[in-house]
Amino acid sequence: MRPVIALAACLIAGAASAHNVGCDGRPVPAHIKAACCGVADAHRVDANNVSRDGSGNWIVANDGRTFTIPDERVEPSPDGCIWLFYSPSSPLPAVYCFLMPMDL
Numbered sequence: 001m002r003p004v005i006a007l008a009a010c011l012i013a014g015a016a017s018a019h020n021v022g023c024d025g026r027p028v029p030a031h032i033k034a035a036c037c038g039v040a041d042a043h044r045v046d047a048n049n050v051s052r053d054g055s056g057n058w059i060v061a062n063d064g065r066t067f068t069i070p071d072e073r074v075e076p077s078p079d080g081c082i083w084l085f086y087s088p089s090s091p092l093p094a095v096y097c098f099l100m101p102m103d104l
Helices: 004-014 030-035
Strands: 041-045 050-052 058-062 065-069 074-076 082-086 097-100
Parallel strands (some): 074 097
Antiparallel strands (some): 082 097
């Protein structure tokens, strides 16, 4: 499992306006911003587009694509939002990070 700090940095890499704030409006610390920028594009996901299948995998719909993510790949979201990290330019994008509030 990746450290939460590295995953949080993925969140910041492409999600926040100018990479300066999280979805909670708090400034992003420099050490988090620097940890994994450029790995993937960050995509904020609406909770209505997240569900679970019979095997316990997370099913995430975003931008016309559907991703299946094993439960062990889910990390806690540091800002309370749901984030999915992948490169949309890839025909079969790999998910780099999936962050979500642990109370969902």
